[in-house]
Amino acid sequence: MIKGMKRTLMLLAALMLLCLAVLPAAAEGETTVPEDKLYAAIDADGYAYVSVAEATTFYSAADLNEESRNAFLRKKTTVVVTAYTEYGSIQVWMMQGDELVSAYLPRTAVKNPLKTNNIVSQAEKAGLEPQEVAGCSVYVHEASVKPLVNNAFQQWFIDLAEDFYKNIIEYDRWLLLLQGLANTLIMTAGALLIGVVIGIAIALVRSVWETNGAKMRPGVGKAVLCVLNGFFKVYTTVFRGTPMMVQLLLMTFVILKGIPHAMMVAVISFGMNSGAYVAEIFRGGINSIDKGQMEAGRSIGLSYAQTMWYIIAPQVIKNVLPTLANEFITLIKETSIAAYAGVMELTMAGNRIRGQTFSDFMPLIMVAIIYLVLVMLLTWLVGILERRLRQSDNR
Amino acid sequence: MITVKNLQKSFGDLHVLRGVDQHIAPGEKICLIGPSGSGKTTLLRCLNLLEQPTGGQILFEGKDITDPKCDINKVRQQMGMVFQQFNLFPHLTIMKNITLAPMKLKGMRKDEAEARAMELLKRVGLQEKALSFPRQLSGGQQQRIAIVRALAMDPKVMLFDEPTSALDPEMVGEVLEVMTQLADAGMTMVVVTHEMGFARQVADHVVFMDGGYIVEQGKPDAIFDDPQQPRTQDFLRKVLK
Numbered sequence: 001m002i003k004g005m006k007r008t009l010m011l012l013a014a015l016m017l018l019c020l021a022v023l024p025a026a027a028e029g030e031t032t033v034p035e036d037k038l039y040a041a042i043d044a045d046g047y048a049y050v051s052v053a054e055a056t057t058f059y060s061a062a063d064l065n066e067e068s069r070n071a072f073l074r075k076k077t078t079v080v081v082t083a084y085t086e087y088g089s090i091q092v093w094m095m096q097g098d099e100l101v102s103a104y105l106p107r108t109a110v111k112n113p114l115k116t117n118n119i120v121s122q123a124e125k126a127g128l129e130p131q132e133v134a135g136c137s138v139y140v141h142e143a144s145v146k147p148l149v150n151n152a153f154q155q156w157f158i159d160l161a162e163d164f165y166k167n168i169i170e171y172d173r174w175l176l177l178l179q180g181l182a183n184t185l186i187m188t189a190g191a192l193l194i195g196v197v198i199g200i201a202i203a204l205v206r207s208v209w210e211t212n213g214a215k216m217r218p219g220v221g222k223a224v225l226c227v228l229n230g231f232f233k234v235y236t237t238v239f240r241g242t243p244m245m246v247q248l249l250l251m252t253f254v255i256l257k258g259i260p261h262a263m264m265v266a267v268i269s270f271g272m273n274s275g276a277y278v279a280e281i282f283r284g285g286i287n288s289i290d291k292g293q294m295e296a297g298r299s300i301g302l303s304y305a306q307t308m309w310y311i312i313a314p315q316v317i318k319n320v321l322p323t324l325a326n327e328f329i330t331l332i333k334e335t336s337i338a339a340y341a342g343v344m345e346l347t348m349a350g351n352r353i354r355g356q357t358f359s360d361f362m363p364l365i366m367v368a369i370i371y372l373v374l375v376m377l378l379t380w381l382v383g384i385l386e387r388r389l390r391q392s393d394n395r
Numbered sequence: 396m397i398t399v400k401n402l403q404k405s406f407g408d409l410h411v412l413r414g415v416d417q418h419i420a421p422g423e424k425i426c427l428i429g430p431s432g433s434g435k436t437t438l439l440r441c442l443n444l445l446e447q448p449t450g451g452q453i454l455f456e457g458k459d460i461t462d463p464k465c466d467i468n469k470v471r472q473q474m475g476m477v478f479q480q481f482n483l484f485p486h487l488t489i490m491k492n493i494t495l496a497p498m499k500l501k502g503m504r505k506d507e508a509e510a511r512a513m514e515l516l517k518r519v520g521l522q523e524k525a526l527s528f529p530r531q532l533s534g535g536q537q538q539r540i541a542i543v544r545a546l547a548m549d550p551k552v553m554l555f556d557e558p559t560s561a562l563d564p565e566m567v568g569e570v571l572e573v574m575t576q577l578a579d580a581g582m583t584m585v586v587v588t589h590e591m592g593f594a595r596q597v598a599d600h601v602v603f604m605d606g607g608y609i610v611e612q613g614k615p616d617a618i619f620d621d622p623q624q625p626r627t628q629d630f631l632r633k634v635l636k
Binding site for chain 2: 215217290292293295296297298299300301302303306310311314315318
C-alpha cells in the first residue's frame with residue numbers, strides 16, 4: 001500500500017502544474033475532474049486509479065472528491081490491468097460497455113490504439129477472473145506483473161530511458177535529429193568542396209608567386225599573378241581575421257541577402273572561410289616539399305604544371321592530410337552556428353526538441369554524441385587513408 | 396653540342412658567374428673542378444636553365460636556349476641531370492620513377508617504357524629493386540637509379556652535379572663505376588666533381604673554376620700534373636694532399 005502511495009505521489013507531482021491550470025482548486029486530497037475526461041485504471045495491487053483524459057497521470061480514487069468519484073463509478077468501466085512495463089508505468093486496457101475507450105499503453109498508445117473491441121473476452125480467454133474493485137470489474141493479469149524499482153541506480157536508468165523515449169522516440173522526434181544530421185553533413189561536404197577548391201587555388205597562386213615571381217619575365221602573366229597574389233593575401237587575412245559567426249551573419253543578412261536559400265548561403269559562407277584556412281594548409285604542404293623535387297621533375301623535361309601534378313601534388317596531399325582532416329572536423333562542428341542563419345542543422349534540431357519537451361539534458365547530450373561519433377568516424381577513415389598513403393614510407 | 400658565351404649569373408649583388416665561355420663537343424667528357432663558391436655548380440645548372448642566367452648565351456645544338464621563345468622543356472628532355480641529393484620521387488616506385496617521363500613526355504607505352512627501364516636497371520645491377528621505393532635503397536643505389544632515370548629519356552648530354560658528395564665513402568665507387576661505363580659508351584658528360592681520380596681517368600677536358608671565372612682548362616694530365624696558374628696549383632695541392 002505504501003508503495004502504491006509513493007507511486008501515486010510521484011505521478012501526482014509530475015502533473016501538478018498541469019492540474020493547477022486545468023482544475024479549480026479543491027480541498028486538499030480532493031480533485032474535481034470533468035466527467036468526460038475520466039477513465040479508470042487499477043494497478044496490480046488492486047489499487048484503483050482514475051486517469052484524466054489522455055494524460056499520463058493517475059489519480060488515486062481516494063484523491064477524488066465525492067462528485068468525481070461518483071462519476072467514475074457511474075462509468076462501470078471494465079479495467080484489465082495487464083502489466084507493469086519495465087519502465088514502471090502501468091499498462092492498462094479499459095472497456096466502457098462494449099467500447100474500448102482507452103488503451104493506455106504507455107508510449108505507443110497514441111500511435112497504435114488496440115483494434116480489439118472485446119477486451120473482456122480476451123482477458124477471459126487468458127484465464128483471468130473478474131474482481132470487484134471500487135465498483136469496477138477488474139481483471140488482473142498477475143503473471144506479467146513486475147515489481148517497481150526500489151534502487152537508485154535502477155531508478156536513474158529508468159528515468160534516463162523515459163527521458164530518451166520522450167525526447168527521441170516519441171512522435172518520431174529522432175527524424176528531426178536525422179534531418180538535422182543530414183543538413184549538417186550536406187553543409188560540411190559542400191563547404192569542404194568549396195574550401196578545398198578555393199584553398200588549392202590560393203595556395204598554388206601564392207606559392208608559385210613566392211618561388212617564381214621574382215624570376216618571371218615581365219608580362220601579362222606576371223601582372224595577373226601579382227594582382228591575384230595580393231588579392232588572395234587580403235582574402236586570407238579577412239577570412240581568418242574575423243569570427244565565422246560574423247561572416248555568416250553578414251553573408252546571410254547583407255551580402256547574399258538576395259539568395260533565399262539559407263543553407264546555400266551557409267555553405268558558401270563556410271566554404272569561403274574554410275578556403276582561407278585550407279589555403280594555408282596547402283601552402284605549408286607545398287613549401288615542405290624539398291625544392292630538389294621540382295628541380296628533378298623539371299630537369300627531365302616535365303613542365304611546371306606536370307611536375308606539380310605528378311611529383312609535388314601527391315606528396316603534398318600525403319603531408320597535409322592530417323591537418324586537413326582537423327580542418328574538416330573543425331568545419332563539422334563549426335556548422336552548428338548555421339542555426340543562427342536559420343538552417344535546420346543538427347544543433348538546431350536538438351534545440352527544437354528542447355522546445356517541444358522542455359528537457360535540456362537528453363536533446364543536447366544526443367546532439368553532442370552524434371557530433372562525437374561523426375568526428376570519430378572521420379578520424380578513423382582518415383587514419384585508414386593515411387596508412388594507405390604511407391606505403392611509400394616502408395623501410 | 397653546347398656552346399656557352401660570356402655567361403653571367405648573379406644572385407642580387409653576388410656575382411657567381413662573371414663571364415664564362417666554354418664549348419662542349421659531342422662525346423666529350425668535361426669535369427668542372429674548383430673550390431666551393433667558385434661557380435661550377437651554378438654553371439652546370441645554367442646549362443639546363445635550372446638557374447636563369449643574367450647575361451650571355453647558351454647554345455644547344457645551335458639554338459639559343461636563353462631565348463624566351465625557346466621551349467626549355469623540350470631541351471631538357473635531351474639533357475639528363477643527376478643531383479647531389481639524388482632527388483628521386485619518394486612516393487613512386489623505382490620503376491615509376493624511371494618510366495614517368497618517357498611515358499608522359501615521349502608517349503611511350505607502359506610495357507615499352509618498363510622494358511627499357513629494366514634494361515637500364517640491369518646495366519646498373521639493380522633490376523631486383525624495380526618495385527622498391529627510394530627510401531628502401533642505400534644512397535649509392537639511389538644515385539644509380541637517378542642516373543637511370545635521366546638515361547631513360549635518351550639524353551644527348553648528361554649533367555652531373557657532385558653526384559658522389561652526399562654518399563658514404565664505401566658507396567662512391569659503385570656510382571663512379573656506372574659513370575665510367577657511361578663515359579665509355581660515348582655519352583657526352585659534364586661533371587662537377589671533387590673526385591680528382593675520376594676526373595683524371597675519365598675526363599677529356601678538365602676545367603678549373605674560381606671566383607666566377609674559368610681560371611685554367613686543358614687535358615687532365617696537363618691540369619693535374621702541370622698546372623700553370625697559381626690558384627690551380629694552390630687548389631690541387633690542397634685536394635690532392
